[in-house]
Amino acid sequence: MSTIIPIGPFHPVLEEPEYIQLYVDGETVEKAEIDLGRIHRGMELLAQEKTFDQDVFLVERICGICSASHSWAASLAMEDIVGVGPTDRARYLRTIVHELERLHSHMLWVGLAGHILGYWTVFMWGWKYREPVLDALEMITGNRQNYAWYKAGGVRRDVADDIWPEVVKIIDEFDKNNDILIGAFLDDPVIHGRLKGVGVLTKEEAIHYGCLGPTARGSGVDIDVRRDHDYGAYSEVDWNVITQPEGDCMAVSVVRLLEMKEACKIIKQCIAKLPGGPIATEIREFPRGEGIGHIEAPRGESFHFIRSNGTNMPERHKMRAPTFLNIPSFRPRVKGETISDAVLIFAIIDPCYSCTERMAVLDPTGQSLMTGKDLIKLSHEKTEKLKREY
């Protein structure tokens, strides 16, 4: 007989309100269920009620940490509709801001992992190292978070060239601190004890669940949108995709730590090569059509699809964040682990629930209003209707 342990919805180790039920036998977790929907904000409908220009501000607020990723993906989708690309300077500026975001996101995760492990020092140090990155972002974009930096065609503001030496200094300092952290992570017996061999996700499982980003790369799946689909300035700088074969929590952490080193490399090269010229291609109107944009957010591939009907508002804006695919991978991971490791296993994918909320169930009586089949039928009918209209 299994006992149920509830975690949440407002729990100190969870950043966001979600409700996790652990089915345990003794101390061993047999199964975990997760109840989402508390942060569902109806983004996709809201996006249809805003103009293309306003849309970028909205998608920025899907998730606080991936503001640059979502707005970049949306901008790419819009450029795809119009059929123009950003200017060279814009490509580099976008890449720099996006990699800075990766630095702050991964460092934030390292801190939170320390917090979950009960390693308060790692939390404090990690977040201390993260602060200068936010300063750099503020210097470049004007905001610590929610940068309002991307727009269809390029970026919104130009940057004075005299700030770059300061940014490079911040990145160098960060790189040094990151080395200390990597050393500490790889040498510390306590961290090894807590992470090694815990929550293993094999390569087959990672592919089966369609995992993305560091979660997949930590299981030896070699995917990275930055390399596989050329966008931004990634093909013009020298960097490596980090993978680790083991698939346990340690491997994913190492992937994140080493990725920060790569990000530092990318930023420095981009700053050195930054071309001059205009910061945005002018886009006067959006023709009828469809466009997609996908980029490698800190957590994996972020995907945006936009359909325009020739007006100034999108007719459909579909977003898919990486956590949506990464969340189910906790099932094989958590099975057979102890309760104390369960929360860590939930955190290892660096979940971002606000990206993932697809719907909110308000009537939890347990009766299903529609089965999967009904939903598929609805979707088919809708597609047929749209086909007839076009």
Place this chain on the structure above:
Amino acid sequence: MGATSWGFKKSLWVFHLNAGACNNCDIEVLDCLTPRFDIERFGMKLVGSVKHADVLLVSGFVSRKVLPDVIETYEQAPKPVAVVALGACGCTGGIFRDGYNFAGPVDKVIPVDAYIPGCPPRPEAIIDGIVKLMGKL
């Protein structure tokens, strides 16, 4: 000075409740704890249960699903408790106020003592808001 106002004079303990925020506000709240901003110098800290809290910090636009939880959390808090609405979302619903899942803003659901606007408010603004609140209580 009554026992209540004496209790509010120093070392406010804060319970942070995410009622549908985009994470940014929450990150900035956590940021307040870390070395650069170090809110503990005012004796403030985040607590894990609302039953220990003097201040209830609510971020996010209050979705319909989280609404009963917010009310229940408020009812569980030992009174008096000061409620702070954080961020544009907490104050007015912000960019999401036209959404169909919007049940807020916070002051429609529970009585609010202070508003800290911003999207997200900077850690300095959060600290400033709570310190001002301390002076008011």
